[in-house]
Amino acid sequence: MLRAAITGTGFWVPSRVVTNDDLAARIDTSDAWITERSGIRERRWLTRDAEGNTEITGAEMGAHAAREAIAAAGIAPGDVEQVIYATLNPDVFFPGNGVFLEHLLGLGTAGAMDIRNQCTGFVYGLAAADGFIRSGLARTVLVVGGEIQSTALDLTDRGRDVAVLFGDGAGAAVVQAREGNRGILASVLHSQGRYARELFAEAPVATATGRITPAMIAEGRHFPYMNGKLVFQHATRRFAEAIAEVLRKGGVTPDDVALFIPHQANQRITDAVTARLGVQPERVFSNIARYGNTTAASIPIALAEAVREGRLASGDLVVTVAFGSGFTWGANLIRW
Ligand code: COA
Numbered sequence: 001m002l003r004a005a006i007t008g009t010g011f012w013v014p015s016r017v018v019t020n021d022d023l024a025a026r027i028d029t030s031d032a033w034i035t036e037r038s039g040i041r042e043r044r045w046l047t048r049d050a051e052g053n054t055e056i057t058g059a060e061m062g063a064h065a066a067r068e069a070i071a072a073a074g075i076a077p078g079d080v081e082q083v084i085y086a087t088l089n090p091d092v093f094f095p096g097n098g099v100f101l102e103h104l105l106g107l108g109t110a111g112a113m114d115i116r117n118q119c120t121g122f123v124y125g126l127a128a129a130d131g132f133i134r135s136g137l138a139r140t141v142l143v144v145g146g147e148i149q150s151t152a153l154d155l156t157d158r159g160r161d162v163a164v165l166f167g168d169g170a171g172a173a174v175v176q177a178r179e180g181n182r183g184i185l186a187s188v189l190h191s192q193g194r195y196a197r198e199l200f201a202e203a204p205v206a207t208a209t210g211r212i213t214p215a216m217i218a219e220g221r222h223f224p225y226m227n228g229k230l231v232f233q234h235a236t237r238r239f240a241e242a243i244a245e246v247l248r249k250g251g252v253t254p255d256d257v258a259l260f261i262p263h264q265a266n267q268r269i270t271d272a273v274t275a276r277l278g279v280q281p282e283r284v285f286s287n288i289a290r291y292g293n294t295t296a297a298s299i300p301i302a303l304a305e306a307v308r309e310g311r312l313a314s315g316d317l318v319v320t321v322a323f324g325s326g327f328t329w330g331a332n333l334i335r336w
Contacts, residue, residue: 001179001180002133002179002185003178003180003182003184004141004164004176005183005184006174006175006303006334007075007176007178008071008072008073008074008173009069009072009172009173009300009307010065010067010068010069010071010072010172010304011065011169011170011171011172011297011300011304011305012061012065012068012170012171013044013167013168013170013291013301014044014055014141014168014169015217016044016046017026017044018032018042018043018044018045019031019041020035020040023114023163024162024167024297026155027157027160027163027164028157029160034164037266037268038165038266038268038288038292039267039286039288039289040165040267040289040292041289042170042290042291043287043290044167045150045168045169046061046150046151046168047325048151048180052151055067055190056186057091057099057100058087058089058091058146058147058148058170059085059091059146061148061168061170062085062087062101062144062146062170062172063101063105064170065144065170065171065172065300065304066101066105067105068172069172069174070142070174072174072307073174073176075176076254077105077107077141078105078106078107079137079140080105080110080142081110081140081319082110082111082112082113082137082138082140083101083102083111083113083142084113084115084128084130084132084141084142085097085098085101085144085146086115086117086121086125086145087114087295087296088116088117088121088201088264088296089148089149089295090114094273095114095181096112096114096116097116097146098112098113099179101142106114106261107244112137114257115296116294117296117324117326118199118324118328119263119265119293119295119296119298119325119328120263120322120324120326120328120330121295121296121321121324121328122171122187122263122297122299122320123263123299123320123321123322123332124175124189125144125296125332126143126187126320126332127184127189127286127330127332128143129175130184130332133175133331139176140175140177141145141174141175141176142169142172142175143173143174143222143300144171144172144173144300145170145171145298145299145301146169146296146297147169147296147297148168149167149168149293149294149295150167150223151331152201152223152275153166154220154223155156155289158220159220161226162223162224162225162226163230164292165292166292166293166294166295167222167294168294168297169294169297169298169320170300171297171298171299171301171302171304172302172304173300173303173304176296181335182314183335184233184332184333184334185250185317185333185334185335186246187246187331187333188245188246188249190329190330191241191327191328191329192328193326193327195327196326196327198227198230198231198327199225199227199325199327200224200225200325201222201223201224201230202216202221202225203216203217203221203222203223204222205285207312227290231327232266234327235265235269235329236269236276237271238323238327238329239269239322239329240273240276240277241329242321242322243273243319243331246333247319247323247333249250250317250333252317252333254279255279255313256285256317257279257317257318257319258283258284258311258312258316258317258318258336259283259284259306259311259312259316259318259319259320260274260279260285260318260319260321261285261299261302261303261318261319261320262284262320262322263293263322263323264287264288264292264294264298264322265288265293265323265324266288267288267289270284285302285305285311287301287302287305295324299322301320312336314336315335315336316332316335316336317335319332319333319334319335320332
């Protein structure tokens, strides 16, 4: 049977480490509050020059991750037929980051598209890659998740509930057509737009002349807004539902899964889901203490780290699962 198999992974994070104490020096927060509520101890943020411009672009971060994934897959950049770039923060309003990545890597007019599904973007991206491959549209797909969060955070006391959670980074996976039983076995994707404004960044908006006004900036409407408690409640429920659904679809049980790779939203969410599943915590990947929430980048970074750490053996079952702004949620079941 033709399947979409992940044949290479890679990731890149900025070298600048921002600790909870670094944040507490700027805003009214503390290492204890952040660690207790989220499990985050530090995150990586891009450095900025005197004008406030980041050291590299989001697409350049994605390119660093993608080059590692392409090398690990043992292919040439020209073999990539389709780019799927998941980000909630494209470098410019339009076009998306996929085309910038195509140019940076010299992919020679490969197809490129962006997925704007926030924390769930990479899960949607893997499902899309699976569809592209099994329908015969492409044989080699590069799926990237990358985010620059640090330039969009309100680093005043007003924004402290959101600012302490997020980090910058990028991860990538090469997905290729393979005969056999290795690859993506099943995916589930969901959304519930009635909650779109419970976790969102409003401005710039296409529906207002000028798209962003001084009043909007003064009110902080260009910064992310999050109803933290509501997000927490929905996330714990939807993570568990998505895992159960994708396992059912694949005809396997939680005990069959070697490693769960949840979107790194919050250690308390991960712990709640682990308890609901009744699996040992060693089978649930976590790196949130070091990177915070990198939204679309969190799963591909975690996947690449799991591979580097030798935590995945050929034939293992892996579940990737995410919940985020939209609300959107979903999961992939993969035979490694
Ligand atoms: N440092 C210190 N205090 C902070 C703070 C910070 N960074 N941010 C908020 N607070 C304060 C609030 O002002 C509030 O104070 P008050 O009680 O005096 O009004 C209090 O802390 C809120 O505490 P609590 O209600 O216990 O917060 P919480 O348990 O809901 O935790 C989150 C807050 C954001 C950590 C939690 O809601 C959460 O994890 N939500 C989901 C976030 C997430 O995963 N988002 C991404 C999904 S993909």
